Amino acid sequence: MEMVTLTIDGQVVRVPAGTTVLEAAQQAGIDIPTLCYLKEINKIGACRVCLVEIKGARGLQASCVYPVAEGMEVKTNTPSIREARKAVVELILSNHPMECLTCNRSTNCELQALAKKLGIKDIRFTGANTAFEPDLSSPSIERIPDKCILCRRCVAVCNQVQGVGVLGLTERGFESLVAPPFHRTLNEVNCTFCGQCINVCPVGALREKDHTQRVWEALNDPDKHVIVQTAPAVRVA
Ligand code: FES
The missing domain is CATH 3.10.20.740 (Ubiquitin-like (UB roll))
Known part of the structure; x- marks a missing residue:
């Protein structure tokens, strides 16, 4: 060598x-x-x-x-x-x-x-500051383009590592953003929701969906039936 x-x-x-x-x-x-x-x-x-x-x-x-x-x-x-x-x-x-x-x-x-x-x-x-719409469409991944620093680590991992290819750089100049093609949402493309893009994002532009609020609402809604699993009791000798 x-x-x-x-x-x-x-x-x-x-x-x-x-x-x-x-x-x-x-x-x-x-x-x-x-x-x-x-x-x-x-x-x-x-x-x-x-x-x-x-x-x-x-x-x-x-x-x-x-x-x-x-x-x-x-x-x-x-x-x-x-x-x-x-x-x-x-x-x-x-x-x-x-x-x-x-x-x-x-x-x-x-x-x-x-x-x-x-x-x-x-x-x-x-x-000027960008003012993109957040993409909250997916059941598990949220995209906040205003926080994106265009490092494209998510694009590389989505395309080269996972082979999914739903994220890419789109538009030009100040309007550049990382997003699915043709302004689709994550829920409209073949995203597998693997979450590797979140793992490599250096900032908060990609994040897991927080379901805490939904669980809280469901727990407080008598019409919804939520099964709450509790750990089995431990017997103390
Ligand atoms: Fe080298 Fe970004 S240009 S780390």
């Missing part, structure tokens, strides 16, 4: 040719933040959070799609890199609903965690 030697933050790293700079850094224990990258499934360079400096390359580069080369010199943590990553995350947040207090992914959200890690306390950018 052809091997390549490069330096990352002054550390000599030897990896197989074809490895990306991000993966080489990970192998060396160097942390580079990511949002759209999903190991072996999604490498599309969409979010630009993984920016690094590569000697001789023009401008900062997305490390998740940049292949290593012999003698390459990479820096991952300079003030300008940190500032660029911060600006990228602020831009994403500028079109993201500020509903963290009521979002089911709060404290388990990669975007929220990254904003905290980068020390983002204010968002310098303001502008």
Whole structure:
């Protein structure tokens, strides 16, 4: 196997040719933040959070799609890199609903965690915000496109891993969204409700349907017959 030697933050790293700079850094224990990258499934360079400096390359580069080369010199943590990553995350947040207090992914959200890690306390950018209709049609999966950061991890897992292929990128520019084709709902396409898209979503754009309210209503409705299973009594000697 052809091997390549490069330096990352002054550390000599030897990896197989074809490895990306991000993966080489990970192998060396160097942390580079990511949002759209999903190991072996999604490498599309969409979010630009993984920016690094590569000697001789023009401008900062997305490390998740940049292949290593012999003698390459990479820096991952300079003030300008940190500032660029911060600006990228602020831009994403500028079109993201500020509903963290009521979002089911709060404290388990990669975007929220990254904003905290980068020390983002204010968002310098303001502008138009998308206003897509949520898709609540499916019995188990809810799609909230306004929270989507277009990382397309769900698209990759739905198409390449599960082979279902009901999610894709649709429309263009500011109107871009991840959805079933032809503006269908999840209930109108061949979604198998496997839930893998929810598993890989870094934010709260895809979530499990909460049936708590329905169960509560049913329990309080004398016309509905609900069988409540209780655990068998344990006999204490
Ligand atoms: Fe590299 Fe998103 S993780 S561009």
